[in-house]
Amino acid sequence: MIDNFALGVTHGLLMLAAWLLLKRPDLDRESRAGDQPATKPGRRPRA
Numbered sequence: 001m002i003d004n005f006a007l008g009v010t011h012g013l014l015m016l017a018a019w020l021l022l023k024r025p026d027l028d029r030e031s032r033a034g035d036q037p038a039t040k041p042g043r044r045p046r047a
Contacts, residue, residue, distance in 0.1 A: 021027075
């Protein structure tokens with residue numbers, strides 16, 4: 001019989017991964033295939 005704890009842990013980790021992926025700000029941006037971002041995501045340009 002499958003352990004309820006094992007099911008809970010795996011489903012919890014899947015939900016956490018989905019939640020973190022959905023919170024990413026670059027999900028709302030559309031760009032063409034050839035476009036390159038000016039900076040890497042998560043880095044600020046130097047002043």
